Amino acid sequence: MTSTPYLRHPLHRDRASLQPGARRPDEEGMPLSHDAVLQRLTAAMEQLNELIAARQVEENLRCYTPKEAGALLGKSENWVTEAIQARRIPFTYVGRSPRMTAAHIRWVQQQGEVLPPRHG
8 A cells, every 4th residue: 555645744753753863853954942842832831731720710610500500410400400499409699599619519429429339
C-alpha cells in the first residue's frame, strides 16, 4: 500500500527526527529556540491553570434551579421539587426560590450509592 503525499506543517517532524542523535529543530534553522517554546508552553499552562481555578470557583458558587438539578441528576424537575418540599434533599433559598448547589447535588448522588457486600 502506498501512502498518499500530503502537505506538512512547517513545524511537523517525522519519526526520523525523533530518533536519538537526530538534529533538533533549532539546528535546522527553525524560528523558535527550545527556550522560546518552553516559555510559550509555560505561559499557556499558567493561563490554563487560571481558567480552571476560575471555573471551579464559579461552579462552587453557582446555584441550580430544580430543572437544572434534575437534568444533572437524571431526574425530572417535578422529582427535585417534590424532594425539596418534603425536605428529603438539601437545598438553599435564593430569595424565595429553592436552589441546589454543586455540594447539594453531590450529596444526593452519594446518598444513592450502593456498595457491593463484602465476602469474607
